[in-house]
Amino acid sequence: MLALRLARGSHPLLLLRRLLVTTAAAGTGFLILSTIGHAAGHPAAAEESLVRLLWCAAPLAATAQLAVSTARTDPAARLQRGMTAAGLGPLRLTLLATASTALTCFLGALLSLLVFLRLRGDLGGADTARSLGIDADLLGAGHPLPLAGALLLLALVPLTASAATAVSLRPRDDAGSQDAEPRPRTAPPSGLPWGIALAAAGLAIEAYTSPASKAHGGLLPLPGRLIGSPPGVLGGWALSALGLVLAGPGLVHLCGRLLCAGRPGALRLLSGRVLQEESHRLGRPLGVMCAVASAAYVAVKVYDSVPSRSFGPLTGVGATVVLACVIASALTAALESRSARARTTAALRRLGASASVLHRAAALRTLVLLIVLGPLTWTVAEMATLPLMH
Numbered sequence: 129m130l131a132l133r134l135a136r137g138s139h140p141l142l143l144l145r146r147l148l149v150t151t152a153a154a155g156t157g158f159l160i161l162s163t164i165g166h167a168a169g170h171p172a173a174a175e176e177s178l179v180r181l182l183w184c185a186a187p188l189a190a191t192a193q194l195a196v197s198t199a200r201t202d203p204a205a206r207l208q209r210g211m212t213a214a215g216l217g218p219l220r221l222t223l224l225a226t227a228s229t230a231l232t233c234f235l236g237a238l239l240s241l242l243v244f245l246r247l248r249g250d251l252g253g254a255d256t257a258r259s260l261g262i263d264a265d266l267l268g269a270g271h272p273l274p275l276a277g278a279l280l281l282l283a284l285v286p287l288t289a290s291a292a293t294a295v296s297l298r299p300r301d302d303a304g305s306q307d308a309e310p311r312p313r314t315a316p317p318s319g320l321p322w323g324i325a326l327a328a329a330g331l332a333i334e335a336y337t338s339p340a341s342k343a344h345g346g347l348l349p350l351p352g353r354l355i356g357s358p359p360g361v362l363g364g365w366a367l368s369a370l371g372l373v374l375a376g377p378g379l380v381h382l383c384g385r386l387l388c389a390g391r392p393g394a395l396r397l398l399s400g401r402v403l404q405e406e407s408h409r410l411g412r413p414l415g416v417m418c419a420v421a422s423a424a425y426v427a428v429k430v431y432d433s434v435p436s437r438s439f440g441p442l443t444g445v446g447a448t449v450v451l452a453c454v455i456a457s458a459l460t461a462a463l464e465s466r467s468a469r470a471r472t473t474a475a476l477r478r479l480g481a482s483a484s485v486l487h488r489a490a491a492l493r494t495l496v497l498l499i500v501l502g503p504l505t506w507t508v509a510e511m512a513t514l515p516l517m518h
Contacts, residue, residue, distance in 0.1 A: 323375025334364025376415020
């Protein structure tokens, strides 16, 4: 009940982010239900249905990441002055944020169930799926749906998101009092060498296990008839994506070091120090966004090389959910970083820094991140594409 009251009184921007989480949970739930419907309509194709279910892990992880990012920026989840005396300590605030996340994702899962049953014709409107360009056979229309199994798998969406929120926001002994401003962390992250090593290993595995004869006839085809994907290729992609995610904080810190190199002026020094201090907060979402952009580049380029193949509607839904979640998570991390620097920004304004100087510093940070991360993402994507094209 307290979570509902806080949700009703939240800032409109926070309500918008929660609406995005609900929409992402609805899209992920719809993909899971579509997999169950396909299994009910094609009992002989159990392996294909299992593959479709496995591919739901990507939008599920993206939804959980967006839910965690939204919970981290919720003012109700922060320990304010006087909350401990009222009985709302760090543990109870974590439980409150977890309950809010579970409620938000539950609404999305419920919405996906209603839409899925409507498209199947179980709630009337049998031609609704056809009017939207969706083959009702993909949803198992006309076949009984195992409701217990559908609800059990559908519950994975709120359970995964709430568990990720609880782990991310759990009280830490070394955090100290959360009333004070977080201490800046200028030490370089240690994940850059490991990230580079994993990305290189993933590219090597993909090149070794994906000859041209297997590039379009693997064991694990993407749902929607996108491309054929041998297990080695999937393993290589996974390692490359994990490498980019691990290297994200180190790359952001490196961008700050580059800005501060030499004899920087006030603008470069301010931009570089901010990137170094915020690398732990901005690095992971930016690394995930680079990994998703790299995978999307590979998928589209390989798809264009096979004109006879077409995107399926479920592939479009899954890609939209993943892309929307990673972009929203990156923007949310940027807003969280801006909020964490509020006192520093106010101090700079009192010292005489104009708003235009702060805006130019933000533009310079964005430009440097694009210059460093853009070519790196393209290089990894191009190297991942070469074994599939030749």
